[in-house]
Amino acid sequence: MLDLGRYLLGVLELLLLGGFAWLGGAAARSWLLPRFEGAPAHLASAVIALALLIWPAELLGSFGWWKPLAYVLLVAGVGLGLWRFLPRASEGEGGRSRPPRQARVGATPLPTLVGLLVAAVAALHFAAGVKTRFSTGMTGFDSTWYHGPFAAGFFQSGDTWDLHFIAPQFLAWFYPANGEIFHAAGMLAFGRDLTSPLLNLGWFAGCLAACWCIGRPFRVAPWSLALGAIALSVPALADQAGEARNDIVGIFFLLAAVAIALNAWSGNGGTEEKLGEEGGAAGVDAYLMVGLAAGLAAGTKLNFLLPAAVLVLGLAFVAPRGLKGRAFSVTALAALAGGGYWYLRNLAHSGNPLPWIHHLGPIDLPAPEQALGGREAHSVLGYLGDGGVWSDWFLPGLHRGLWLLWPPLLLAALAGLLLAIAPLLLRRRDGNGPHRTGIVPSAEVLAVAGAVGLASALAWLVAPTSASGPDGMPRGFESGLRYLAPALVLGLALLPTAPWIRVWSSFGADNTPKLNHTRGSGARRGLIVAAAVLLMAIAVGYPMQRHYLESRYEDPTFTAPGLNAAFAWARDVSDARIATTSTRQYPLFGTDLSNHVQYLGTEQSHGGFKSPADCRQYLQLLEEGSYDYVIATRDRVEAGKAPFPLSAEWTEAAGGKVLLRKPPTVVFELPEALRPSACR
Numbered sequence: 001m002l003d004l005g006r007y008l009l010g011v012l013e014l015l016l017l018g019g020f021a022w023l024g025g026a027a028a029r030s031w032l033l034p035r036f037e038g039a040p041a042h043l044a045s046a047v048i049a050l051a052l053l054i055w056p057a058e059l060l061g062s063f064g065w066w067k068p069l070a071y072v073l074l075v076a077g078v079g080l081g082l083w084r085f086l087p088r089a090s091e092g093e094g095g096r097s098r099p100p101r102q103a104r105v106g107a108t109p110l111p112t113l114v115g116l117l118v119a120a121v122a123a124l125h126f127a128a129g130v131k132t133r134f135s136t137g138m139t140g141f142d143s144t145w146y147h148g149p150f151a152a153g154f155f156q157s158g159d160t161w162d163l164h165f166i167a168p169q170f171l172a173w174f175y176p177a178n179g180e181i182f183h184a185a186g187m188l189a190f191g192r193d194l195t196s197p198l199l200n201l202g203w204f205a206g207c208l209a210a211c212w213c214i215g216r217p218f219r220v221a222p223w224s225l226a227l228g229a230i231a232l233s234v235p236a237l238a239d240q241a242g243e244a245r246n247d248i249v250g251i252f253f254l255l256a257a258v259a260i261a262l263n264a265w266s267g268n269g270g271t272e273e274k275l276g277e278e279g280g281a282a283g284v285d286a287y288l289m290v291g292l293a294a295g296l297a298a299g300t301k302l303n304f305l306l307p308a309a310v311l312v313l314g315l316a317f318v319a320p321r322g323l324k325g326r327a328f329s330v331t332a333l334a335a336l337a338g339g340g341y342w343y344l345r346n347l348a349h350s351g352n353p354l355p356w357i358h359h360l361g362p363i364d365l366p367a368p369e370q371a372l373g374g375r376e377a378h379s380v381l382g383y384l385g386d387g388g389v390w391s392d393w394f395l396p397g398l399h400r401g402l403w404l405l406w407p408p409l410l411l412a413a414l415a416g417l418l419l420a421i422a423p424l425l426l427r428r429r430d431g432n433g434p435h436r437t438g439i440v441p442s443a444e445v446l447a448v449a450g451a452v453g454l455a456s457a458l459a460w461l462v463a464p465t466s467a468s469g470p471d472g473m474p475r476g477f478e479s480g481l482r483y484l485a486p487a488l489v490l491g492l493a494l495l496p497t498a499p500w501i502r503v504w505s506s507f508g509a510d511n512t513p514k515l516n517h518t519r520g521s522g523a524r525r526g527l528i529v530a531a532a533v534l535l536m537a538i539a540v541g542y543p544m545q546r547h548y549l550e551s552r553y554e555d556p557t558f559t560a561p562g563l564n565a566a567f568a569w570a571r572d573v574s575d576a577r578i579a580t581t582s583t584r585q586y587p588l589f590g591t592d593l594s595n596h597v598q599y600l601g602t603e604q605s606h607g608g609f610k611s612p613a614d615c616r617q618y619l620q621l622l623e624e625g626s627y628d629y630v631i632a633t634r635d636r637v638e639a640g641k642a643p644f645p646l647s648a649e650w651t652e653a654a655g656g657k658v659l660l661r662k663p664p665t666v667v668f669e670l671p672e673a674l675r676p677s678a679c680r
Contacts, residue, residue: 129241295338
């Protein structure tokens with residue numbers, strides 16, 4: 001646990017990082033989108049602020065320099081620089097000026113109260129899962145397999161450019177890692193993972209805000225919020241609460257990209273300039289903002305690559321003739337800035353930004369020569385015509401993953417996407433090309449949003465892990481429903497925006513909170529409330545962190561008995577070098593995250609990584625790594641197999657001292673020199 005001084009030092013670092021990033025983000029947003037106000041303005045500012053936390057980490061991490069002081073100074077320099085040197089909205093040219101503010105009076109309408117109530121219930125439901133993890137530590141498979149180890153690796157080494165090799169499954173060390181940057185930032189502040197169980201609660205709140213902003217230009221924000229909150233609460237996303245899983249992170253950035261686009265090109269939500277209209281900087285800047293948010297999604301998780309690409313291409317497609325090239329180039333470059341770092345890293349290490357792809361038509365691409373490992377890969381698309389799989393796996397999985405009412409939920413989401421895209425499909429053409437009679441630019445951008453949702457669904461449908469498992473037994477289907485969640489959330493948030501639904505759902509709605517005072521007074525009061533909440537959170541956080549660090553992996557029950565025991569053993573181990581053959585490895589980093597943990601394997605060409613082939617190679621890797629301990633284990637107890645792996649026999653024969661033995665795991669303390677005769 002942390003003493004009060006160390007705790008407050010970590011809090012101060014986070015406040016400095018967040019404060020300077022927000023200062024720069026708000027200044028950049030005011031310059032890029034001066035007509036944005038209220039929730040859309042805060043959402044756009046948040047996207048830029050998050051990018052201002054990611055980019056310095058990537059820059060410093062490319063040279064192994066990502067350390068607390070350098071990070072704070074760089075974020076502060078960038079944030080202060082943007083605040084100081086970017087022109088204020090009132091100083092801009094012509095159309096870049098901010099409209100005058102007006103006072104509003106009155107009461108909050110009923111639809112807003114309903115939407116906020118549904119969102120509050122959803123947030124409390126999600127928070128309950130977070131509370132559970134504060135008594136156990138993060139226990140999700142992906143959190144302990146790669147999310148946690150990536151973040152801890154960044155924290156320990158200060159290096160984001162080199163590949164952090166983990167268990168040789170799915171070439172996971174090539175995964176994009178925008179989400180893990182924020183976990184590592186919390187570790188840099190406290191030297192512990194205190195913030196990690198809390199982060200996804202923040203992303204969840206951000207998703208709710210983005211849903212509100214999606215409906216706002218059409219005066220249906222409360223209904224978009226309520227339906228989006230329902231979609232975010234399905235059981236398939238329950239494993240995001242208190243974990244390091246990054247699906248909710250990607251969903252936030254994708255929703256934010258769509259929300260910014262809809263508010264930028266509507267007369268109701270933010271800027272009133274039309275799509276790509278000359279006069280014109282605001283139009284170009286909106287492309288930049290949307291591209292940035294889309295790129296941040298693609299830099300978080302692979303399944304967001306397709307919807308991000310559709311958003312970039314879609315905005316260029318609906319841009320007026322003569323501006324399509326500029327629209328595409330600005331949006332695409334911004335998207336590369338948001339997520340291209342990780343794919344550039346992959347290109348440098350393997351010769352291929354997507355090393356999972358070995359062929360592009362007749363062209364062979366450089367990639368590691370190894371099987372993906374893990375579960376056998378199958379897609380939902382491959383099983384669509386298999387009635388047995390539907391009855392035994394898909395229907396029960398949909399029932400458990402999307403609730404009992406999954407049919408109307410999916411139909412409503414599909415309707416939202418199709419109704420959004422319908423105007424673009426029905427638009428007329430004349431002899432001069434595309435004709436927009438009767439279709440305002442916001443309708444075309446809405447159609448692009450619908451296409452983005454359909455692309456998200458397609459990405460789930462064809463993903464090789466969406467129905468993983470033995471042939472005819474897609475055990476990974478239910479877990480893989482989280483890849484469908486972006487389409488589900490976006491579809492439901494878009495449903496109230498359909499013209500014939502909008503008339504009914506907007507009755508009595510007003511998307512701007514009505515106050516009994518001027519906006520300036522409201523802003524001051526909001527700052528006072530925010531400061532009070534922050535001080536309360538800091539005060540409550542100190543006893544919470546003590547409880548968390550005392551309980552974290554104290555009595556694990558989430559995996560095989562032997563691994564549970566090994567994780568509990570590692571709690572009190574510090575500054576040790578630990579080798580392991582376990583796919584799950586994050587708890588082995590210890591409470592203070594000071595243990596160097598490495599899956600035993602050999603590096604291959606093009607960034608490949610394989611388990612040792614035999615006893616001699618296994619012992620050689622132990623010797624070369626100068627390890628203090630080795631966890632010889634399998635991931636699970638398997639019927640019909642020996643209780644312990646062969647690596648346990650090899651280690652014991654080589655002189656390893658048994659510290660813990662429980663199937664399927666043996667923990668060894670290693671001597672200074674292993675006996676070479678062990679492999680005879």
